[in-house]
Amino acid sequence: HSNFNQKIDYVFKVVLIGDSAVGKSQLLARFSRNEFSLDSKATIGVEFQTRTLLIDHKTIKAQIWDTAGQERYRAVTSAYYRGAVGAMLVYDVTKRQTFDHVTRWLEELRAHADKNIVIMLVGNKTDLSTLRTVTTEDAKEFAQRENLFFMETSALEAINVEPAFLTVLTEIYRIIS
Ligand code: GDP
Numbered sequence: 252h253s254n255f256n257q258k259i260d261y262v263f264k265v266v267l268i269g270d271s272a273v274g275k276s277q278l279l280a281r282f283s284r285n286e287f288s289l290d291s292k293a294t295i296g297v298e299f300q301t302r303t304l305l306i307d308h309k310t311i312k313a314q315i316w317d318t319a320g321q322e323r324y325r326a327v328t329s330a331y332y333r334g335a336v337g338a339m340l341v342y343d344v345t346k347r348q349t350f351d352h353v354t355r356w357l358e359e360l361r362a363h364a365d366k367n368i369v370i371m372l373v374g375n376k377t378d379l380s381t382l383r384t385v386t387t388e389d390a391k392e393f394a395q396r397e398n399l400f401f402m403e404t405s406a407l408e409a410i411n412v413e414p415a416f417l418t419v420l421t422e423i424y425r426i427i428s
């Protein structure tokens with residue numbers, strides 16, 4: 252079924268942030284094209300992907316921005332955050348340091364993004380259960396304290412990816428409508 256000539260009611264810009272190699276590009280590939288690649292190099296350089304969906308009978312174009320390898324501290328520019336109404340803050344459940352850095356990414360968001368931005372904390376790679384170093388409870392508690400939505404995902408196994416993006420988009424819609 253073609254989206255040609257479809258009337259778009261809203262365009263929502265959502266940014267992916269978080270340390271390098273946590274799975275941001277693969278979460279985006281899963282959400283926008285239902286694809287996954289163990290070698291992510293193919294997606295480097297892509298600025299954003301879009302997916303059009305219906306929320307409450309409105310046609311929403313989700314424009315999801317990817318960092319294209321600028322995750323070094325403070326390397327993501329304010330242009331990246333400009334106009335963003337949602338953020339997926341991703342860490343890797345098997346790499347404790349990527350969870351510890353979430354506070355830095357929140358500071359970045361507070362410095363550069365709109366103060367009403369909807370934020371989803373995403374613990375990715377739950378399929379690697381034997382390698383897990385960040386518990387669900389720790390992350391959930393942190394998210395509650397910081398007023399963030401929270402979900403654990405596997406881009407590889409396509410677990411919770413759709414709900415994570417849809418929760419953010421639905422919340423954005425709820426706020427602006
Ligand atoms: P980015 O730097 O945050 O964009 O991370 P990538 O999306 O490039 O992923 C980094 C590496 O982790 C790649 O080798 C991916 O294939 C792998 N990866 C991403 N998501 C998952 C996942 O859910 N499970 C597993 N096991 N590997 C993943």
Ligand code: MG
Nearest residue numbers: 275276319320
């Ligand atoms: Mg990437």
